[in-house]
Amino acid sequence: DAKTTQPPSMDCAEGRAANLPCNHSTISGNEYVYWYRQIHSQGPQYIIHGLKNNETNEMASLIITEDRKSSTLILPHATLRDTAVYYCIVYPGSGNTGKLIFGQGTTLQVKP
Amino acid sequence: DAGVTQSPTHLIKTRGQQVTLRCSPKSGHDTVSWYQQALGQGPQFIFQYYEEEERQRGNFPDRFSGHQFPNYSSELNVNALLLGDSALYLCASSSPYLLAGSYEQYFGPGTRLTVT
Numbered sequence: 001d002a003k004t005t006q007p008p009s010m011d012c013a014e015g016r017a018a019n020l021p022c023n024h025s026t027i028s029g030n031e032y033v034y035w036y037r038q039i040h041s042q043g044p045q046y047i048i049h050g051l052k053n054n055e056t057n058e059m060a061s062l063i064i065t066e067d068r069k070s071s072t073l074i075l076p077h078a079t080l081r082d083t084a085v086y087y088c089i090v091y092p093g094s095g096n097t098g099k100l101i102f103g104q105g106t107t108l109q110v111k112p
Numbered sequence: 113d114a115g116v117t118q119s120p121t122h123l124i125k126t127r128g129q130q131v132t133l134r135c136s137p138k139s140g141h142d143t144v145s146w147y148q149q150a151l152g153q154g155p156q157f158i159f160q161y162y163e164e165e166e167r168q169r170g171n172f173p174d175r176f177s178g179h180q181f182p183n184y185s186s187e188l189n190v191n192a193l194l195l196g197d198s199a200l201y202l203c204a205s206s207s208p209y210l211l212a213g214s215y216e217q218y219f220g221p222g223t224r225l226t227v228t
Contacts (some may be wrong), residue, residue, distance in 0.1 A: 043219030
């Protein structure tokens with residue numbers, strides 16, 4: 001079972017910041033928080049990941065609470081092309097031998 | 113640089129038949145994972161191949177089998193197809209050169225399998 005809880009859906013106005021929350025209250029000390037998104041009819045796409053510090057890349061920012069029990073993915077200026085299902089995944093940080101466990105994700109609808 | 117490619121794009125099969133799906137990983141990647149995604153659900157892990165061997169398996173019956181070739185490409189085989197096997201089958205590859213904690217999987221576009 002997925003170790004994360006996300007709201008099933010969210011709306012965001014185009015040009016505004018989209019803030020997608022994720023709860024991972026049972027996260028272990030060596031587990032990372034990963035975010036992927038899946039645009040309709042495409043394979044999932046990696047967005048960002050972090051352990052305990054806030055992270056930023058060209059796509060998004062990831063804010064992790066100090067107790068690491070929750071996080072927020074921020075798309076600073078959402079566009080219509082950001083409409084997708086966003087998955088928050090907890091993954092142990094050692095190597096590439098593991099499987100990604102996807103939950104139901106959050107369907108983000110960006111509206112003009 | 114080609115990303116992960118999968119073939120065919122769409123496939124229609126009849127119950128009881130067998131199917132083979134193919135995946136070519138991203139250049140430089142040596143690990144291939146397969147996922148099944150039913151309509152409206154998140155992807156579910158089937159198994160992972162590394163060095164031509166199945167390294168980890170999810171909760172799928174033995175009807176699901178796979179293979180990895182020396183060039184790292186992979187096949188997913190499903191025998192005795194059931195209506196419930198209708199889904200999007202995704203292949204993902206990852207790099208052997210990983211920074212600590214880094215585990216980015218690159219997904220292909222998937223193969224849409226319909227069982228009638």
